[in-house]
Amino acid sequence: MVSNKFFALVAGIGPGTGRSVALKFSEFYPVVLLARHPESYSDVVAQINKAGGRAIGISADATDEASLASAFETINKEFEGLQLVAAIYNVRPNSRPSRKPFLELNLEDLDVSLNGNVRGLFTFAQRTVPLLLKSVDSSPHPPTLIVTGATASIRGSKLWSVIAAGKSAGRILTQSLAREFGPAGVHVAHAIIDGGIDVPDAAHAANNDVTPDGKISPFAIAESYWNLHTQHKSAFTQEIDVRPFNEHF
Amino acid sequence: MVSNKFFALVAGIGPGTGRSVALKFSEFYPVVLLARHPESYSDVVAQINKAGGRAIGISADATDEASLASAFETINKEFEGLQLVAAIYNVRPNSRPSRKPFLELNLEDLDVSLNGNVRGLFTFAQRTVPLLLKSVDSSPHPPTLIVTGATASIRGSKLWSVIAAGKSAGRILTQSLAREFGPAGVHVAHAIIDGGIDVPDAAHAANNDVTPDGKISPFAIAESYWNLHTQHKSAFTQEIDVRPFNEHF
Amino acid sequence: MVSNKFFALVAGIGPGTGRSVALKFSEFYPVVLLARHPESYSDVVAQINKAGGRAIGISADATDEASLASAFETINKEFEGLQLVAAIYNVRPNSRPSRKPFLELNLEDLDVSLNGNVRGLFTFAQRTVPLLLKSVDSSPHPPTLIVTGATASIRGSKLWSVIAAGKSAGRILTQSLAREFGPAGVHVAHAIIDGGIDVPDAAHAANNDVTPDGKISPFAIAESYWNLHTQHKSAFTQEIDVRPFNEHF
Amino acid sequence: MVSNKFFALVAGIGPGTGRSVALKFSEFYPVVLLARHPESYSDVVAQINKAGGRAIGISADATDEASLASAFETINKEFEGLQLVAAIYNVRPNSRPSRKPFLELNLEDLDVSLNGNVRGLFTFAQRTVPLLLKSVDSSPHPPTLIVTGATASIRGSKLWSVIAAGKSAGRILTQSLAREFGPAGVHVAHAIIDGGIDVPDAAHAANNDVTPDGKISPFAIAESYWNLHTQHKSAFTQEIDVRPFNEHF
Numbered sequence: 001m002v003s004n005k006f007f008a009l010v011a012g013i014g015p016g017t018g019r020s021v022a023l024k025f026s027e028f029y030p031v032v033l034l035a036r037h038p039e040s041y042s043d044v045v046a047q048i049n050k051a052g053g054r055a056i057g058i059s060a061d062a063t064d065e066a067s068l069a070s071a072f073e074t075i076n077k078e079f080e081g082l083q084l085v086a087a088i089y090n091v092r093p094n095s096r097p098s099r100k101p102f103l104e105l106n107l108e109d110l111d112v113s114l115n116g117n118v119r120g121l122f123t124f125a126q127r128t129v130p131l132l133l134k135s136v137d138s139s140p141h142p143p144t145l146i147v148t149g150a151t152a153s154i155r156g157s158k159l160w161s162v163i164a165a166g167k168s169a170g171r172i173l174t175q176s177l178a179r180e181f182g183p184a185g186v187h188v189a190h191a192i193i194d195g196g197i198d199v200p201d202a203a204h205a206a207n208n209d210v211t212p213d214g215k216i217s218p219f220a221i222a223e224s225y226w227n228l229h230t231q232h233k234s235a236f237t238q239e240i241d242v243r244p245f246n247e248h249f
Numbered sequence: 250m251v252s253n254k255f256f257a258l259v260a261g262i263g264p265g266t267g268r269s270v271a272l273k274f275s276e277f278y279p280v281v282l283l284a285r286h287p288e289s290y291s292d293v294v295a296q297i298n299k300a301g302g303r304a305i306g307i308s309a310d311a312t313d314e315a316s317l318a319s320a321f322e323t324i325n326k327e328f329e330g331l332q333l334v335a336a337i338y339n340v341r342p343n344s345r346p347s348r349k350p351f352l353e354l355n356l357e358d359l360d361v362s363l364n365g366n367v368r369g370l371f372t373f374a375q376r377t378v379p380l381l382l383k384s385v386d387s388s389p390h391p392p393t394l395i396v397t398g399a400t401a402s403i404r405g406s407k408l409w410s411v412i413a414a415g416k417s418a419g420r421i422l423t424q425s426l427a428r429e430f431g432p433a434g435v436h437v438a439h440a441i442i443d444g445g446i447d448v449p450d451a452a453h454a455a456n457n458d459v460t461p462d463g464k465i466s467p468f469a470i471a472e473s474y475w476n477l478h479t480q481h482k483s484a485f486t487q488e489i490d491v492r493p494f495n496e497h498f
Numbered sequence: 499m500v501s502n503k504f505f506a507l508v509a510g511i512g513p514g515t516g517r518s519v520a521l522k523f524s525e526f527y528p529v530v531l532l533a534r535h536p537e538s539y540s541d542v543v544a545q546i547n548k549a550g551g552r553a554i555g556i557s558a559d560a561t562d563e564a565s566l567a568s569a570f571e572t573i574n575k576e577f578e579g580l581q582l583v584a585a586i587y588n589v590r591p592n593s594r595p596s597r598k599p600f601l602e603l604n605l606e607d608l609d610v611s612l613n614g615n616v617r618g619l620f621t622f623a624q625r626t627v628p629l630l631l632k633s634v635d636s637s638p639h640p641p642t643l644i645v646t647g648a649t650a651s652i653r654g655s656k657l658w659s660v661i662a663a664g665k666s667a668g669r670i671l672t673q674s675l676a677r678e679f680g681p682a683g684v685h686v687a688h689a690i691i692d693g694g695i696d697v698p699d700a701a702h703a704a705n706n707d708v709t710p711d712g713k714i715s716p717f718a719i720a721e722s723y724w725n726l727h728t729q730h731k732s733a734f735t736q737e738i739d740v741r742p743f744n745e746h747f
Numbered sequence: 748m749v750s751n752k753f754f755a756l757v758a759g760i761g762p763g764t765g766r767s768v769a770l771k772f773s774e775f776y777p778v779v780l781l782a783r784h785p786e787s788y789s790d791v792v793a794q795i796n797k798a799g800g801r802a803i804g805i806s807a808d809a810t811d812e813a814s815l816a817s818a819f820e821t822i823n824k825e826f827e828g829l830q831l832v833a834a835i836y837n838v839r840p841n842s843r844p845s846r847k848p849f850l851e852l853n854l855e856d857l858d859v860s861l862n863g864n865v866r867g868l869f870t871f872a873q874r875t876v877p878l879l880l881k882s883v884d885s886s887p888h889p890p891t892l893i894v895t896g897a898t899a900s901i902r903g904s905k906l907w908s909v910i911a912a913g914k915s916a917g918r919i920l921t922q923s924l925a926r927e928f929g930p931a932g933v934h935v936a937h938a939i940i941d942g943g944i945d946v947p948d949a950a951h952a953a954n955n956d957v958t959p960d961g962k963i964s965p966f967a968i969a970e971s972y973w974n975l976h977t978q979h980k981s982a983f984t985q986e987i988d989v990r991p992f993n994e995h996f
Binding site for chain 2: 812839848849850852854857858861865866869870872873876877899902903904905906907908911912913914915916917918919920921922923924926927928990
């Protein structure tokens with residue numbers, strides 16, 4: 001039974017985590033899917049609405065203040081009266097930041113990573129945290145901001161310099177928000193996704209048990225995100241790691 | 250509907266985490282509760298059995314090889330044919346290890362901590378991991394070993410020297426087991442419980458929403474442990490932290 | 499006896515660490531002091547030259563590619579033929595990034611931190627690492643890049659969100675460089691300065707024993723930086739922490 | 748010029764770190780070398796005394812209270828009136844703890860690690876910290892306790908379970924001591940030695956530049972320990988890592 005009072009927002013929809021998280025949260029809440037291009041979300045939006053859920057997709061750049069502001073105008077119109085209780089930041093940088101020798105990189109490579117991983121998160125949090133704060137008293141679960149991280153969030157590996165710089169900054173920013181807004185009742189959590197994510201095709205999209213060994217099922221990530229969201233306020237987890245059983249770490 | 254093929258084992262039952270975890274897992278599996286004294290578990294065992302679950306309590310010192318071996322004889326008799334799919338190590342040291350100035354401590358204070366936090370875990374894992382390995386193919390969820398840690402597991406604070414020594418050793422031992430047995434399909438996880446745990450009295454035992462601010466609901470910890478147990482094998486979390494929303498950290 | 503073959507470069511000269519590091523390294527090498535304004539370095543440059551050392555100060559923004567390029571034109575002219583063997587990145591953001599509630603910050607506050615702590619370091623490293631690589635065979639000690647960090651480099655405290663985001667990104671970028679350029683013989687190290695730094699006045703500038711309790715002597719930091727620089731290539735330290743004996747941590 | 752007021756104590760003398768540290772500190776202080784067997788220290792003791800230093804070797808088990816007490820009786824007689832200003836705990840477990848599959852280990856393997864890495868350190872610290880505290884006002888450098896760690900101190904790798912358990916406990920115990928005794932003026936530091944240590948033969952014992960690539964020169968470790976000891980009290984480093992330039996990490 002989908003709520004008619006609360007909604008969830010997922011920024012960053014790709015073939016993996018974003019759409020699975022949207023699907024999971026759509027079992028309970030109307031969901032907004034933000035992505036730069038309609039082709040990233042249109043089929044999931046249709047799938048959710050067809051399954052009896054309620055979803056809208058909005059083409060927006062979640063890292064851009066104006067684009068995000070415009071997206072919220074649409075949200076306010078479409079989901080009038082609904083309160084935000086879960087915001088997931090799953091945005092990837094605009095273009096793939098370069099994993100290459102440091103001396104072959106340039107400042108733009110760094111900026112791509114900083115934009116997607118830090119500046120975008122900052123903008124997204126500035127927009128969503130006030131809404132989450134407003135929902136503290138009425139939300140069925142503590143309002144939640146979840147940020148998707150990676151191994152690079154805690155480790156500067158060789159050749160990963162610009163990616164790790166952006167990811168680690170996003171992680172620490174999230175940690176700081178957790179310390180500031182936890183006491184106000186908002187649950188801020190970070191997930192270190194350590195491994196490649198399976199991109200299920202039609203054949204096994206409904207059954208994450210067929211995830212090939214060594215890949216993470218995005219459905220399983222979505223379960224973990226949902227579990228974070230539903231944690232009691234007396235027992236918030238600030239950070240989880242997630243990896244395939246056979247990942248070397 | 251409680252399983253008639255699998256069981257869970259909780260070592261270390263006190264008024265907080267242990268009993269709540271046993272209650273939670275008893276919704277799905279028959280459970281064994283291990284504690285040194287019957288008064289630690291007898292009422293929970295009765296509560297579970299009365300509620301339609303299946304539980305046995307065994308007086309044993311989980312840190313002692315012989316005592317643990319004897320406990321497993323009882324288990325094998327009482328739960329004949331059932332397979333172990335979840336083992337939780339929640340043992341506190343035999344006596345409260347001293348939190349006091351280092352120069353006022355003696356070697357026995359250290360040994361109390363090492364015994365409960367490391368040697369006991371070692372013994373428990375040696376006994377349970379082979380059983381968990383046997384259940385990999387049949388278990389409804391990846392067989393799981395969960396170890397209860399604390400802030401002292403990652404931080405040697407002033408005056409906490411012997412507690413932190415034991416706790417950190419237990420954490421790293423758990424991490425090593427995760428790396429060794431994850432690839433074989435056993436999920437080994439560690440929980441850093443950061444804060445005081447509420448000990449619910451009759452008045453609010455059934456409703457963790459009344460946990461006083463600043464205390465962790467043991468029921469909420471139990472939910473998190475269950476969520477760890479039910480993670481898909483493509484997405485194991487090795488470590489979580491758990492703290493009240495208003496805990497300073 | 500100051501070298502006539504090698505030189506050191508310190509970017510970011512203030513009343514604390516930068517000038518002390520320049521003074522220390524000037525005992526062995528000619529030094530270049532980079533700061534935005536001459537008043538930051540002119541007295542130290544004079545002091546070094548008067549004491550028999552060799553120093554030049556250059557007004558430059560070390561975080562700006564063009565400004566840094568122009569500084570190196572000056573360096574190449576003034577220190578013609580000398581090889582760079584130590585580069586210290588001690589730059590503070592252009593204006594003090596705001597330590598305040600997250601919702602009172604704006605994107606410019608974040609950008610100030612990212613510029614000084616990450617983009618500037620990136621630019622500085624792109625310029626200096628190739629020079630350090632060239633010095634590997636001739637340098638008396640492994641050529642060294644040292645980056646000044648802070649507690650915020652490893653911890654996102656409440657109200658420190660933008661500072662911690664920048665500092666943590668700078669730290670992980672440094673770590674990545676250490677992994678990439680260590681095997682080529684360049685020592686890349688990061689220093690977590692945990693505490694307030696004393697700004698010695700004339701009265702005790704020559705005697706760091708009078709540093710008031712609770713403050714870090716910048717001369718002591720300089721000693722630690724020199725010790726990092728002179729480590730044998732078989733025993734590189736990637737990260738140190740530095741704090742007053744009575745700092746709570 | 749060797750001090751006639753202060754002395755240093757090195758527990759754990761083998762062919763690598765221990766003897767190099769003793770040699771380094773003997774340039775400034777009389778040194779006591781503790782090892783289980785005279786063959787571990789007799790040649791170094793002779794070498795130091797021949798070189799104009801002052802050294803005694805004592806056969807003792809530094810992890811055993813009675814043995815350590817007896818050693819201190821000898822020290823008090825031989826070094827009467829001298830004050831302890833540096834204590835280095837470099838003890839390896841009594842026998843090599845097993846690096847093997849967890850299920851092939853037994854409790855004795857764990858105890859070997861706990862004894863050498865934690866219980867021994869506890870005993871050593873209980874004996875030496877009071878002496879270091881007494882030297883705070885007179886020591887030329889802040890009295891120092893340094894503990895030798897390893898990669899296993901911060902990481903539970905596969906197959907390293909018992910070693911990592913002991914090492915991590917020793918590290919956190921050291922951290923706790925640093926927090927307790929730093930404010931009293933005693934510098935407590937931990938060194939994570941990440942890599943194999945070269946055992947120099949006669950051919951290159953005097954020249955650490957010939958350390959083969961991939962090995963750590965014990966002389967370089969000794970330099971780092973000395974640098975820790977001589978840090979100003981306003982700038983204590985609690986932990987360093989040390990690894991060969993070309994170590995993968």
